[in-house]
Amino acid sequence: MTDQAPAIELKGISKAFGPVQANKDISIRVMPGTIHGIIGENGAGKSTLMSILYGFYKADAGEIYISGRKTAIPDSQAAIAAGIGMVFQHFKLVENFTVLENVVLGAEDSAMLRPSLARARRELKNLAEEYELNVDPDAIIQDVGVGMQQRVEILKALYRKADILILDEPTGVLTPAEADHLFRILENLRREGKTIILITHKLREIMEITDTVSVMRRGEMTATVKTADTNPAELAELMVGRKVLLRVDKAPAQIGRKILEVQDLKVTDDKGVHRLKGISFDVHAGEILGIAGVAGNGQSELLEVLGGYEKATGKVLVNGEEIDLTGAKSDGQSRRKRGIAHVPEDRQREGLIMDFHAWENTGFGYHHADHYQRSRLFMDNAALKRDTEEKMARFDVRPPDPNLEAKSFSGGNQQKIVLAREIERNPDLLLVGQPTRGVDIGAIEFIHQQIVALRDQGKAILLVSVELEEILSLSDRIAVMFDGKIMGERMPQETDEKELGLLMAGITTEPRGPLHEAVEANLATAGGDARKEV
């Protein structure tokens, strides 16, 4: 093994975007037939490094060796020719093509399609048997679940004779069961001598499946270690550069009166698809209710209804008073007046206006508030700026400059700006969607503390997250959503990821057959349903 040439060797790779040094003198050796994890916070430079390897960017300096031979990769064609395959976080599939057509797309043998498709069909069958990569070649992409779409992406790479497979955050959209299935596929691939690079920010995955792990921080490769010789705490410290608390410290909940009461809430979208199929739950003062579920099972619609920008039928009571769900006055403004604050799931599309200065974003949604007005007509921009400065200091936003545009802050600091705006309005109910998506570990700790602190002030909190770990560690009670319904409620201390994972896949009782098959069968129908949205 030792005298073998590495499958990939990068020597002294550097890349700068303007004044930002995304990669600084990075060297890495990935041995063939291994799973090599690359871990690091958002903006650490992982994606840049992989983009260089896949020919999207040109490195300012450094060399790439594939199987010991120096190789230039000016574009993705060259990367494919060198045997590199990439599975992106956001799949690059043609939604209304079949699986087979997607696999062949761009790799046709001739101008006529038939022979290529026939060959691909045979090839796919072989690959499926070899690696447990079973797909239905004639299914249309938009009808199949996320798990299968990802397998199609892997098949695309293998069909192009990839020996080296790069996966960028592959489990972000998967249920725990689907993630397990993916890991089994990766193990099969490793057994057949393929080399795999796994990019992730989840420590658990690194520990579970990789042979070697490299840690990136601020564009530099800070360490490469054998996975067996390290532990999550050490890796987290290497990523952030200081000791981090992986667990959330919180006192037992002091449950108070009922703040939010939801009864038989139903949402049907423009295309007639039922997004919420009659859900009911309550949230009390001093309590965090966590909504677990795979993305696209109605959680977003739930937040939008409560936040005032999606129409629904049913009944919602806040502090015992019913709120209007359909009328012309049912909007974000009316919700804010009722004491509902909302940290939306997608801060870049909803929570912030990326081209606005931080101080303009501080008033966003609350721009009618009296203390932001100079007169009936004019806003008090100076007051907004002062307010922003104070909030930035309290929430440790860096850099603390109200005149910077929102887009120039890191994900974590953007989230702190949103959180500061919503929490400091002293709401009765806080809706939080994906509070730590795309947020670095250091900021996650702070954001979790703020949410718990608000709970301890006796506020009600509705937390929606696709990160099970986050749900388990923050929630005082957990509800699991699947296909627009609540599959069940659990107390965090009485459940585990496995049970929640089954609920997330729509399974309420232990299945008798092999576990993953039942999950798959369910996802093929329900997952497809949930994906028809776009």
Place this chain on the structure above:
Amino acid sequence: MDVMPKWADVILIPLISILLAAMLSAMVILAIGENPWDALVLMVQGSLGSTYGWGYTLYYATNFIFTGLAVAIAFHARMFNIGGEGQALLGGLGVALVCLYIPWPHWTLALVGAAVGAALFGAAWAAIPAFLQAKRGSHIVITTIMFNFIAAALLNYMLIGTLKVQGSMEPASARFPEATHLPSFQDMFSFGETALFRGAPANVTFFVAIAACIGLWALIWRTRLGYEIRSFGHSESAAKYAGISPTKIIMVSMLISGALAGMMAINNVQGEAERLVLNAVEGAGFIGIAVALMGRSHPFGVFLAALLFGFLYQGGAELALWTSIPRELIIVIQALVILFTGALDNMVRMPLERLFLAMRRA
């Protein structure tokens, strides 16, 4: 992190674009056998070399300020109003009705009345496409451009029928009464024997246009409405989250836009022609798009860009008068300026950004 300092973005890029357009224009002029330098001197002298020239340049600029502001405010709500032409035509109708059928005691009151009439008619003409966009999702570009044709047809109909002077062969309204005539620059800046701006059409409306620039600036960057318009323009999904009604913003911004386009008629109908004639707008509605693009939808930028296009219009007219350069070529030159400043922005921007990056690293 901005790659370039603000001044480079706001001043340097338009300046280089204009220079490139000028160089290309020079080559075209050279190709038809005229001396480009002489042509430039003639343009500058004709438009800026005398108060008479200035009087025309500022007159055209006034038109372009109004139509440019109209496009700019719509841009802030991410609406592309290319119906400025039609809205200005309708504004002219509003001005004509106000001036012809209301007995005004003094021009100051007539100005206010005509401004209201022009704004109302222009806004009303923008309201229909805006409503269709907000409620039915009909694309504003399609509807506003179609409304230009409807407006032209409507004006033709009015001018050969209802508004035509009895017995006259000309498709034009009656002359407006004396009391509605606005003071021209000649009236305002003549001291004893020395009459400045003699015979030029620039009039008091220019100052209304400046006031409109300032007013719009305050609206966009200082008021709650402007804040909501900009929010909606940058991100509709975020605006919905914040409880800003898309319908309201589309309607309000388009009404303001239409009103501004309509107010151009104070200048050309009440100020210059003093009656309503056919095709009074003469393409100023479309020039407004270029002006707003070049002025980056900022009222001050619109003001500067309008001055530039005023210069091109007047200078171009002089060229056509004194040289063998045909009138059509002037349109070519204007089109080149629009092409370089509006459409080819990135062609200048990207090399410049690279240059600034290299300088910063060095």
